[in-house]
Amino acid sequence: MRLLGKQEVEDIAIGAALLGTGGGGDPYIGKLMALQAIEEHGPIKLLDPEEVPDDAVIVPSAMMGAPTVMVEKIPSGEEAVTAFQSLKDNLSTEIYATMPIEAGGVNSLLPFALAARQGLPVVDADGMGRAFPELQMVTFYLDGMSATPMVLSDEKGNGMVLNTIDSVWAERLARGATIEMGGSVMLAIYPMKGQEMKQSSIRNTLTLEENIGRSIREAKEKNYNPVHSVLDITNGYELFQGKVKDINRKTETGFARGTAKIDGIHEYNGRELTLSFQNEHLIATSGDDVLCVTPDLIAVLDAETGMPITTEGLRYGARCIVIGMPCDAKWRTDKGIATAGPGYFGYDVEYTPVEELNQKEGK
């Protein structure tokens, strides 16, 4: 167990933006809620997964709805508490700890405010190890766990307990209720035993984010390029350095789909990288070479500051470094690739691990 204060939260937010792989929503709201909660209630306890008893009950906390609503109607902080109380009553058991369902983006830091208010610890783990756009794209789903019973709560005090036959129904019913409740709600979802958490979650992702964020911050303070330390921390590969030449975006079925073309500079001079994205970056190719494919992680970093650039923030002329990072082994199973691999997103590309694709680079 260790304690997280304001600096750790600031660092985790940067790491969360990087593991958001271009999407996942801005961690800003979650970060400020966590900072205020720490000011009012003191630091947050972070548990290693191994410290959690096998029979303890763990409940992840997350938001659902439109991020554009959440940036205007900011949560009260009580929604997540109400959802937890209600799920606790429903399960007739104490809840031992909470955790994020998604390490990347907006959902990464939301459980912290709940934890500080309730004096609950946060488990250093999540269900994605990155950001993905759909509810079933979590490792808990891969292991056949049920998302329900789950609770949705709004700031007005309304709560709703859902028991559904599968996660498709959970998504459908919850989506409708979310709109009625004002477009953005907090969830208590995927209740699980400590043993299940240890088996199905991706471990130590919060510490990973903290290390990423700290290395980027320290590099900025001491004025050196943070990319190498980021690659060390994430076991990643530098895929490309260049400047954005062309961006082609279209909004389809709620996703910001598109491609970005990047012209090589320095040692990549004369080459071109193509990034395909749908909210998150999904595929990086250069000529006939595929360099990195979802569910492996692709992040675009500002060449000067090392700060992650979102797909929305990509624009012509931006100097950037593209890195590829291996995803957790759970995503590399047949079911993992069927759930979040290139085929699911409609790309005719075979999944090959980023380590194999970049072997010839002599890494």
Add this chain to the structure above:
Amino acid sequence: MGNYRIGIDVGGTHTDAVVLDQHFNVISETKEPTTEDVSSGIYNAVKTIIASSDVPKEDIRYAMLGTTHCTNAIVERKRLNNVAVIRIGAPATLGIKPLVGVPDDLRDILGQHVHIVHGGHEFDGRQIADLDTEKLYEIAHELKGNVDSVAITSVFSPVSPEHEQVAQRILQEVLGDEVALSLSSEIGSVGLLERENATILNAAVVNVARSTANGFINALKEEGVDAKVFFGQNDGTLMSVEYTVKYPILTIACGPTNSIRGASYLTNQSDALVVDVGGTTTDIGVLVSSFPRQSSLAVEIGGVRTNFRMPDITSIGIGGGTIVRQSEDGTVTLGPDSVGYRLQEEAYVFGGNTLTTTDVIVAKGLASVGDPNLVADLDPDLINQAYQTLVQQVEEAIDRMKTSADPIPVILVGGGSILLPDQLEGASVVHRPNHFGVANAIGSAIAQVSGQIERVFTLDELGREETLELAKKMAKDEAIQAGASPEDLEIVDFEDVPLAYLPGNATKIRAKAAGTLAE
């Protein structure tokens, strides 16, 4: 009878002024050093320009001022109002109280009176909770005598400003007209914290704006000029004094906008890159349909995150006074420090001891400033390296600002633009207009008056066509309020963005109307 106008723009190094006739011909121009208090620099420029223009004083009808007073007050944390912050939105929003995330020193100054009351709306206009008017009366009585400016922000006020308006009436009833009230729905767009921050900053600089306006009007009067005064705002249009005192935050970043607009006018170009080289920095902006391209990202003012739409400017540390250095291994570096307005004392060509970019240009024989003999003995290799670095850095910055690889016209303005050559990579053509040194003051003088709205509408209520018309009319009404003539008003900018994941066809509409000054 003549009809003249004065345009003034305050820059980091110089305060520039021009007098134009009614056809916008330049009658006279001047550059005065910018002073630490800003105001005395403006008064000096007023004096000089009126004395040198030789037009009848009673024929100077208008005076337009683009100034950095409000920006400086925020950045320096000085001369700010005693502000109260009222947010309407409980029980929502309590998870992040006002000013969380704002730098501590500013939070200490602006966070003395913070209140959150029940009320606010949902994205579709339903109420989150009834507005707690009783609490508002209580707060108003508590604030009486303690504050002189109040920022009021309600959740989803860009959809429904109703609760902000009720709060305004209650506060006015108790506090009277002396206390300034800033409503977030009139200042920013969706994004509560950023809009609230902008509203708080607006409330904080009301006094600064008022004293700046009065000082400027008096300075003109002392010179015997009784002109109607306007202030430049960051979108390149003007607002009346009454409007400026109400929305002073809109004057932020009007400087770069003025030079972009001035460059557009002087070259008759509507789409181009504008490179403004001053004494310390080079600012590059993009001219799209005669207005500056706006930034799409959150903008920070004095460390505070706002959702203001600011001109999209990239700045590099290269200007006419930038110091040139050579390290022991022979590498040449430029700046980022500059001798600024002391150029005429410190540069080699003026007999000084500091090697500047201006000396480099004179040594290369590309400009005649000061005494070229004083740089004749400089190492040609150093000069060439410095020159190449300079041009290369500007070309890279130009490339960063373009939206495609196609070459586009580039307009060079600002006193330091003599540094740059007639051919630049990425430029289809390089324009160097007359009066390039005071393009910013000209941009200030020729500006139109505008009004803008940015709100979320539910298209299902009135239908799409009628809603769009309503939005345009609201923008035109704003422009007339700000001092535009109703006759030739035009919608110069219009954008409707459907909001994802929301029913009822919720759409964010931004409309801007602009027209000439009302007589």
